[in-house]
Amino acid sequence: MSSTVRTRFAPSPTGYMHIGGMRTALFNWLWARHMGGQFILRIDDTDQARNQEAALGPILNAFRWLGLDWDEGAEVGGPYAPYYQSQRNSLYQAAAKQLEAAGFAYKDFSTKDENDADRKAAEAAKVPYLNIRRSLDLTEAQKEQYLAEGKPWTLRLLVPRTEKIAIDDLIRGHVEWDCGLMPDPVILRPDGSPLYNFATVVDDAQMQISHVIRAEEHLTNTAVQALIYKALGYSLPLFAHVPYVAAPGSKEKLSKRKIEQYRKNPQFKRMFERGDEVFPRLGLAGAQGLDPVMVEYYERIGYLPEGVLNALGRIGWSLDEKTENMSLATMVEHFTLDRVVKAPASLDPDKLFNFQGHWMKELAIGPKTDGCVRFLVQAKLLAEPVSDETRAYVQRIAEALGDRLKIFSDILDCDYFFTYVLRTDEKMFDKRVKKEGVPAHLAAFAEVLKTVAPFDAASIEAALAAYCTQVGEQTGTMIHALRLATTGQQAGPGVYDCLAMLGPDKCVARISAAVAKAT
RNA sequence: GGCCCCAUCGUCUAGUCAGGUCCAGGACACAGGAUUUUCAUUCCUGCAACGCGGGUUCAAAUCCCGCUGGGGUCACCA
Numbered sequence: 001m002s003s004t005v006r007t008r009f010a011p012s013p014t015g016y017m018h019i020g021g022m023r024t025a026l027f028n029w030l031w032a033r034h035m036g037g038q039f040i041l042r043i044d045d046t047d048q049a050r051n052q053e054a055a056l057g058p059i060l061n062a063f064r065w066l067g068l069d070w071d072e073g074a075e076v077g078g079p080y081a082p083y084y085q086s087q088r089n090s091l092y093q094a095a096a097k098q099l100e101a102a103g104f105a106y107k108d109f110s111t112k113d114e115n116d117a118d119r120k121a122a123e124a125a126k127v128p129y130l131n132i133r134r135s136l137d138l139t140e141a142q143k144e145q146y147l148a149e150g151k152p153w154t155l156r157l158l159v160p161r162t163e164k165i166a167i168d169d170l171i172r173g174h175v176e177w178d179c180g181l182m183p184d185p186v187i188l189r190p191d192g193s194p195l196y197n198f199a200t201v202v203d204d205a206q207m208q209i210s211h212v213i214r215a216e217e218h219l220t221n222t223a224v225q226a227l228i229y230k231a232l233g234y235s236l237p238l239f240a241h242v243p244y245v246a247a248p249g250s251k252e253k254l255s256k257r258k259i260e261q262y263r264k265n266p267q268f269k270r271m272f273e274r275g276d277e278v279f280p281r282l283g284l285a286g287a288q289g290l291d292p293v294m295v296e297y298y299e300r301i302g303y304l305p306e307g308v309l310n311a312l313g314r315i316g317w318s319l320d321e322k323t324e325n326m327s328l329a330t331m332v333e334h335f336t337l338d339r340v341v342k343a344p345a346s347l348d349p350d351k352l353f354n355f356q357g358h359w360m361k362e363l364a365i366g367p368k369t370d371g372c373v374r375f376l377v378q379a380k381l382l383a384e385p386v387s388d389e390t391r392a393y394v395q396r397i398a399e400a401l402g403d404r405l406k407i408f409s410d411i412l413d414c415d416y417f418f419t420y421v422l423r424t425d426e427k428m429f430d431k432r433v434k435k436e437g438v439p440a441h442l443a444a445f446a447e448v449l450k451t452v453a454p455f456d457a458a459s460i461e462a463a464l465a466a467y468c469t470q471v472g473e474q475t476g477t478m479i480h481a482l483r484l485a486t487t488g489q490q491a492g493p494g495v496y497d498c499l500a501m502l503g504p505d506k507c508v509a510r511i512s513a514a515v516a517k518a519t
Numbered sequence: 520g521g522c523c524c525c526a527u528c529g530u531c532u533a534g535u536c537a538g539g540u541c542c543a544g545g546a547c548a549c550a551g552g553a554u555u556u557u558c559a560u561u562c563c564u565g566c567a568a569c570g571c572g573g574g575u576u577c578a579a580a581u582c583c584c585g586c587u588g589g590g591g592u593c594a595c596c597a
Contacts, residue, residue: 010597011597012596012597014597044597045597046596046597108595111595112594112595115594115595116594119594123520126520126521127521128520128521128522128593129521129593152595154595172523172524172525175523175524176523177522177523178522181521181522182522183593185594186594186595188595189595190595191595193595195594195595195596195597196596196597197597199597200597215591216524216525216590216591217591217592218591218592218597219523219524219591219592220522220523220524220591220592220593221592221597223522223523241524243524243525243590244590244591246590248530249529249530251525251589251590252589252590252591253590253591267530267548311531314531314532314546315531316531316532317532318531318532318533318545320533320545321532321533321534321544321545322532322533322544322545322546323545323546324531324532324545324546324547338536341531341532342524342525342526343524343525343526343589343590344524344525344589344590344591345530345531345532346530346531347531348530348531348547348548350530350547350548351530351531351546351547351548352547353547354546354547354548355547357559357560361560401559402559402560403559403560403561404558404559404560405559406559474556475556476556476557477556479556479557480556480557483557489557489558490557490558491557491558491559492557492558492559493557493558493559494555494557494558495557
């Protein structure tokens with residue numbers, strides 16, 4: 001048995017990679033890798049001229065970002081090239097010819113209008129629609145004449161209406177359809193171009209795909225496809241229909257079309273809001289239209305591939321009864337189709353964020369610093385080229401930030417380390433700085449700071465403790481006041497770390513400015 | 520509406536195929552507490568589910584039937 005596992009993902013170039021589609025792709029990739037087989041990335045661009053590079057770029061980029069490589073397919077080629085449906089027309093034509101010659105397909109001269117009318121009539125009569133096979137009654141002479149006249153025709157598969165067709169799905173089990181209820185599907189348009197259900201079968205068969213792992217929404221298509229496999233004389237691949245990914249807190253398929261509605265989704269809301277906050281600062285306002293349905297959103301806002309992958313892997317699949325945090329390698333090692341659930345699962349932004357936090361915590365300081373630098377540069381808080389000294393500074397901030405940095409764009413909240421803006425949250429300012437005795441203490445402590453050496457967290461802490469003891473002021477009061485005066489924030493890394501990183505000059509200047517404002 | 524699929528805490532899930540160890544386990548979220556003179560982390564505690572009704576059985580979340588509910592799909596889109 002030459003049973004190497006070959007799976008594929010076949011996106012059509014839509015200009016973005018859908019997060020749900022990515023999950024399906026991941027399962028395909030995982031299964032291929034788990035079994036030591038091949039993963040193929042084919043491009044289903046049979047449709048329109050909406051296509052090509054601009055529309056495909058984000059999709060390939062999503063795979064690269066997540067580290068999901070493909071053995072054959074777009075850009076890399078392979079033994080069954082080409083991997084773009086738009087370039088495989090001769091294959092479809094040959095297969096169509098074969099079907100027609102064998103009597104499994106026929107030319108249908110009916111027009112779309114006629115078919116629509118038939119469909120409406122069936123609907124009105126409350127009977128299932130079946131296309132009326134008028135063209136089958138045509139004599140050879142009539143057909144010749146139509147052809148000579150150039151009357152347009154489509155090629156339809158002749159469905160064996162007395163039969164049943166069944167598959168044994170790896171996830172859903174035995175599923176059966178009554179062919180008597182199936183209209184003859186069009187497999188070739190009047191212009192000769194193939195339709196999805198036909199092209200897919202020709203490609204999957206020719207490319208020796210062993211497991212067709214795809215979203216459940218294709219389950220119904222499988223009946224037609226199975227018929228085409230049989231008519232073409234191919235044996236069926238194994239099918240595995242995974243549940244689709246639903247919108248947060250719902251059972252409805254996550255859809256790009258419902259984006260506006262998702263803005264109000266309580267769980268999605270935070271993601272949108274963070275995006276609205278961050279993307280403009282990164283120079284990504286408006287046009288890009290980044291939203292959490294797209295994989296690109298996560299990359300741009302600073303998620304780690306590990307976080308996204310981990311979350312995706314836990315939508316509809318589990319390793320066992322308790323493992324949550326999984327690397328790609330772990331998933332490859334344990335992934336099996338029989339542990340994929342049958343019911344749709346919704347994307348959980350909270351859980352995704354939690355996985356992200358876990359992997360960010362695991363990330364070594366080097367790459368973490370690189371990520372921060374990248375975002376700081378993009379937000380123009382740092383200018384390129386970034387010197388070693390600056391990089392070291394960012395690293396100190398990243399270290400001080402510790403677990404507070406969840407996604408890379410969080411570093412933008414620390415802009416006070418790079419620029420000075422005295423935030424004017426008046427209420428907080430009044431409460432912490434413009435408070436009886438505090439401005440005077442701040443001014444006095446600023447003088448103390450000038451003499452602290454070395455200017456590190458420990459020395460500053462000792463100096464403040466000594467000062468507070470001496471003047472009989474609460475340390476807490478001073479800590480809050482100092483934080484607000486120097487960073488404008490109420491929360492963040494330890495205040496002594498902040499002061500140390502800022503350095504004596506900036507500390508003194510900012511404290512003076514705050515004191516001036518308060519008096 | 521026809522066809523098809525699905526049904527365990529708010530959410531992701533374990534358990535269902537091989538009925539008992541499940542008055543249902545883990546995680547996220549949420550609430551409370553401890554640590555941290557901030558925030559984050561960490562730790563502890565709490566909240567919370569087998570859709571309903573029949574069967575089969577000594578025993579059902581697990582098997583069978585029905586109902587209800589949810590969803591997918593019905594193109595000369597993919």
